[in-house]
Amino acid sequence: MTKNHASLAIDPYYDGVPAYMTEVYDWAYVDPKWVRVLDHNLVVRVQLFLNDQRLIRSYLNEIKEGMRVWQLAHVYGDLVTRAAHRVGPNGVFHLTDVTPIQLEHAQRKLAGLDWTKVIRSDAASFNSEEHVDYDLICSFFLLHEVPDEKKFEIVDHMLQKLPKGSKAVFVDYHNPSKWHPVRYILKLVNRYLEPFSETLWKNELSSYASQAERFTWRKRTFFGGVYQCVVVEHKS
Numbered sequence: 334m335t336k337n338h339a340s341l342a343i344d345p346y347y348d349g350v351p352a353y354m355t356e357v358y359d360w361a362y363v364d365p366k367w368v369r370v371l372d373h374n375l376v377v378r379v380q381l382f383l384n385d386q387r388l389i390r391s392y393l394n395e396i397k398e399g400m401r402v403w404q405l406a407h408v409y410g411d412l413v414t415r416a417a418h419r420v421g422p423n424g425v426f427h428l429t430d431v432t433p434i435q436l437e438h439a440q441r442k443l444a445g446l447d448w449t450k451v452i453r454s455d456a457a458s459f460n461s462e463e464h465v466d467y468d469l470i471c472s473f474f475l476l477h478e479v480p481d482e483k484k485f486e487i488v489d490h491m492l493q494k495l496p497k498g499s500k501a502v503f504v505d506y507h508n509p510s511k512w513h514p515v516r517y518i519l520k521l522v523n524r525y526l527e528p529f530s531e532t533l534w535k536n537e538l539s540s541y542a543s544q545a546e547r548f549t550w551r552k553r554t555f556f557g558g559v560y561q562c563v564v565v566e567h568k569s
């Protein structure tokens with residue numbers, strides 16, 4: 334059902350949320366009623382065709398105890414809690430998101446972990462107040478959800494904030510092999526629900542960086558090419 338724009342303007346759950354979120358992903362990420370229903374491990378598991386644990390591990394395995402980590406956006410289920418525990422009290426875990434209900438859920442999950450902070454910010458323009466030099470910056474299934482102009486902004490901003498010796502980790506969709514049945518399921522899903530996803534089938538993640546040549550891009554694919562994990566570091 335189309336939401337009444339006048340009432341959205343005064344609804345705190347919609348205040349400041351980017352147009353692509355309310356126009357495309359309202360039920361998936363913005364409307365608090367749906368977010369309550371969807372924020373579970375099972376949803377992530379089904380959405381990722383049972384590949385959730387190995388994709389989550391591809392991120393978590395990069396985290397060492399005591400690291401300073403920035404995760405760009407909230408993720409359903411227990412991923413943020415697991416990432417924060419892996420960092421531990423000697424490190425820093427900063428989680429940003431643009432959507433109020435997502436921040437609420439993240440705050441609840443990270444309550445009492447005083448090395449963590451949940452911050453409202455667009456990932457493309459985040460600057461930590463403490464000017465933290467992050468050891469690891471992670472985008473977990475964010476890029477496929479944003480329009481291409483925003484993909485360029487986010488990737489460039491992440492790499493601008495990446496100190497020498499630190500890593501950026503991207504876990505996201507990729508171009509599935511032609512033989513893979515999931516390729517054809519995802520084509521349908523993308524057409525109706527994820528209109529910004531399929532450019533990741535055509536473009537390498539490095540093509541979203543304006544200075545890609547200054548970095549090394551280490552890519553692994555999973556599940557017949559359906560998913561990718563790319564680890565980026567400054568060239569030495």
Ligand SMILES: C[S@@+](CC[C@H](N)C(=O)[O-])C[C@H]1O[C@@H](n2cnc3c(N)ncnc32)[C@H](O)[C@@H]1O
Nearest residue numbers: 362406407408409430431432435455456474475
């Ligand atoms: C990480 S993605 C999808 C993750 C995964 N599909 C899941 O199951 O949660 C979803 C999150 O991205 C957030 N998001 C969208 N655009 C953003 C942006 N420009 N900056 C920060 N967060 C953003 C949304 O508010 C939402 O919480």
